[in-house]
Amino acid sequence: GAGVSQSPSNKVTEKGKDVELRCDPISGHTALYWYRQSLGQGLEFLIYFQGNSAPDKSGLPSDRFSAERTGGSVSTLTIQRTQQEDSAVYLCASSLENYRVEKLFFGSGTQLSVL
Amino acid sequence: GDSVTQMEGPVTLSEEAFLTINCTYTATGYPSLFWYVQYPGEGLQLLLKATKADDKGSNKGFEATYRKETTSFHLEKGSVQVSDSAVYFCALSDPTGGGNKLTFGTGTQLKVEL
Numbered sequence: 649g650a651g652v653s654q655s656p657s658n659k660v661t662e663k664g665k666d667v668e669l670r671c672d673p674i675s676g677h678t679a680l681y682w683y684r685q686s687l688g689q690g691l692e693f694l695i696y697f698q699g700n701s702a703p704d705k706s707g708l709p710s711d712r713f714s715a716e717r718t719g720g721s722v723s724t725l726t727i728q729r730t731q732q733e734d735s736a737v738y739l740c741a742s743s744l745e746n747y748r749v750e751k752l753f754f755g756s757g758t759q760l761s762v763l
Numbered sequence: 764g765d766s767v768t769q770m771e772g773p774v775t776l777s778e779e780a781f782l783t784i785n786c787t788y789t790a791t792g793y794p795s796l797f798w799y800v801q802y803p804g805e806g807l808q809l810l811l812k813a814t815k816a817d818d819k820g821s822n823k824g825f826e827a828t829y830r831k832e833t834t835s836f837h838l839e840k841g842s843v844q845v846s847d848s849a850v851y852f853c854a855l856s857d858p859t860g861g862g863n864k865l866t867f868g869t870g871t872q873l874k875v876e877l
Contacts, residue, residue, distance in 0.1 A: 651806065652806065679863070681864065683867075685870075688869065689869060690767065690852070690866075690867040690868050690869040690870065691807075691852065691854075691865075691867035691870075692867075693864050693865070693866070696863060696864055698863065704863070704864070707864075739806070739807070741806075741807075751809070752807075752809065752865065753806070753808075754799075754806035754807040754808065755806050756804065756805060756806045757806070
């Protein structure tokens with residue numbers, strides 16, 4: 649597709665369950681970001697992938713959160729043993745390496761609700 | 764650490780009114796500054812940017828000037844339209860942190876009514 653695609657658009661889960669959120673970046677974009685948008689909060693940086701380099705995981709809030717990027721394209725964000733405070737919109741963004749944050753393209757996000 | 768503070772919303776205006784959304788920042792280095800906009804049902808998209816002091820970013824009638832002395836980057840538009848209704852996010856990218864991620868404010872929802 650032409651833009652960054654995220655799935656599912658909405659996810660409702662029970663506390664303690666694991667969830668996987670998927671991001672398909674724009675074809676050819678080597679940089680991929682995950683952000684979280686909680687109610688009343690700004691967008692919180694979670695993790696950043698750049699090509700074959702080690703990801704920058706400095707924003708992951710706990711070891712229940714992990715992410716991988718297979719083949720330099722699709723990325724999956726996994727949250728284990730979900731808690732109610734994990735409820736948020738999870739946003740994915742991608743960019744061409746040369747532009748870094750200057751040309752970030754965002755997906756529409758996954759609304760996660762933990763009951 | 765780096766941070767961005769922007770005025771809380773929602774901001775409700777009548778069409779053709781003047782808009783100001785305040786944004787101030789703190790950063791270790793000399794950041795680049797951005798305004799992103801999120802229209803209903805869409806992903807965030809870059810509205811405008813400025814990379815050095817006194818630069819003015821502009822797009823779609825919106826403007827913001829990088830003010831180093833007041834560490835501000837306020838968003839303005841002279842005459843808003845209903846189609847401007849969206850959530851606006853101020854953000855910075857700090858080169859001392861590698862420049863590879865954005866720090867966002869909490870967002871300000873704008874509602875424009877006829």
